[in-house]
Structures are given as C-alpha cells and as structure tokens.
Amino acid sequence: MANMVEEGIVAPTGLIAHGRGEAFDYLLGERTTDNGRRAEMVAVATLLNGNRPVISVNGNTAALCAKDVVELAEAVKARIEVNLFHRTEERVQRVCAFIEEAGAKEALGRNADALLPGISSDRARCTKEGIYSADVVLVPLEDGDRAEALVKFGKKVIAIDLNPLSRTAKAAHITIVNEVTRSLPAMTAMVPELRRNGDKRLALINAFDNQQNLHEAMEIMRANLSSMQS
Ligand code: ATP
Numbered sequence: 001m002a003n004m005v006e007e008g009i010v011a012p013t014g015l016i017a018h019g020r021g022e023a024f025d026y027l028l029g030e031r032t033t034d035n036g037r038r039a040e041m042v043a044v045a046t047l048l049n050g051n052r053p054v055i056s057v058n059g060n061t062a063a064l065c066a067k068d069v070v071e072l073a074e075a076v077k078a079r080i081e082v083n084l085f086h087r088t089e090e091r092v093q094r095v096c097a098f099i100e101e102a103g104a105k106e107a108l109g110r111n112a113d114a115l116l117p118g119i120s121s122d123r124a125r126c127t128k129e130g131i132y133s134a135d136v137v138l139v140p141l142e143d144g145d146r147a148e149a150l151v152k153f154g155k156k157v158i159a160i161d162l163n164p165l166s167r168t169a170k171a172a173h174i175t176i177v178n179e180v181t182r183s184l185p186a187m188t189a190m191v192p193e194l195r196r197n198g199d200k201r202l203a204l205i206n207a208f209d210n211q212q213n214l215h216e217a218m219e220i221m222r223a224n225l226s227s228m229q230s
Contacts, residue, residue: 004063008094011086014060017141024162025179027221032186035216036178042208043138043158043174044076044190045201050136050156053078057107058085061140061180062095066102068184069140073104075191078138081130082109085143087122118149131155139168140180147171160184164217175210177217 001018004010010018028036047053055069055078062069062082073080082095092109099107112125114132123146126132137150140160144167150157151171159172160180169175176183194201 001063008091009098010059010063018060021162027224029224032178032182033220036176039174039176039213040183040187041190042204043176044187044194045204046136046156047076048195049201052134053136054130054134055080055138056083056131059095062098065181065184066099070103072184072188075188079130080104080107081127082107085123116149116153118152119145142168144168164214169214173210175214
C-alpha cells in the first residue's frame, strides 16, 4: 500500500483507512465468517438481479484487488466506475488505467458528466452511464457521506466494510463485514450457481436483514475479544 501511495494510486489518508480495516480484521479473526459469507451470497444475488449494476472503485480498492474487481464485474456483468475522495484528473486517469491494465475493457470515471445529489465534495462527480443510472452499486471501502447519498438517491447499496459500526456499514442495504481481498474472489466463485437459480437468489434476498447481519458481526467480534481475554 505504501508503494501504491508513491505510484499515485492510494491517497496518503488511504493508509489510515487501511489501518482501521486491519484493526477490525483482528477482531473478526482474520477469516471469513459464516455471517460474512451469507452477506456475500445476498450481495451476489442482488448484483445478478440488478439491471444496471456498478462496482465503484477507489484508490485503496484498486491497489488491493484490481484484478478481483475485474473478475467479479465480468461475472455479474457490472460496469466499473472509479470514484476518488481526493480527486484530481490525473489520479482518476491513473486509477482507471490501473484497472484497465488489470483486465477491464473500460473503467468509467474519466468523463464525469453527472453529480450525485447530496454531496458537496468532488466525490459527487460520477458518470451518467455508470453510477448515476445504476440500480445496484457495490461500494468496497466507502465513506459514510457517499454511502448515505447513494441510498438517498435510490440506489441499492452493497458495502464491503470490516467496521460494522461505520456509517457506511449502517447506511448500506447489504454490508459484507469481511476483508475485501477475501470477499471479492469468494463472490465471483458464487456466481455460476446463483446465476442458475433465480429462486435461491430471491430467497436469499428476502431472508436478509442488514441490522441483524451487523448485530451478528459485532457479536462475533465481542466473542473473539472475550476469548482473547481468558
Ligand atoms: P464512515 O465514514 O463510513 O463512518 P470511515 O470514516 O472509517 O467510516 P473511510 O475511512 O472512508 O470511512 O472508510 C474506509 C472503511 O473501510 C473503514 O470502515 C475501514 O474499516 C474499511 N476497510 C479498510 N480496509 C479494508 C479492507 N481491506 N477490507 C474491508 N474493509 C476495509
């Protein structure tokens, strides 16, 4: 990640966010829990049921797992759009090129021609053909303001966030409490079975309650902390 700062892919504050993630991953036990896996299945079902799914990529996600993003996007037929908290045209170009070097036909975001309502920063900038007109948006490692704005704008929001207490985790419709590099390949592997089985997709989606999901994730962390003490 430090090298990626030098490459201009990750913003310096991205390192702090990464450290926050690592701290929560310790509490989670640095593994995919059954809770995380269920949320991943619901997320894949939702992406497959979407008409215009988009995966929103920031610098940290690109640095950690550009190839995994590309593979999931291909599997669920989603567009990829780069959206940066610390946006400069040069950085957007750089991150888009990085994703394309990892195999994407096209990463949207260079020609941001629309604004997401409810955000005053540059993060509001998006593309009409991508996030602006998406129905489902997967936001790995998102900040709370934008996650809330996406929900208010009517998007079905799927977050990947190791911190079940974050505003993003609470605002999203589906929050995967897992590390992003464990999560994305596992999600891609789930696609063939779920693509074939529409009833299963619907059952997964209907049975899911994100509040309960976050409660379970916190319980797992609480239990891990207790067992570390004894
Ligand atoms: P919020 O604004 O949502 O309340 P925040 O201020 O922590 O939270 P950011 O720093 O923009 O927002 O979000 C980064 C989030 O991503 C953090 O919650 C962090 O725990 C999480 N995170 C960081 N690295 C990873 C990772 N590798 N996998 C999954 N989640 C991660």
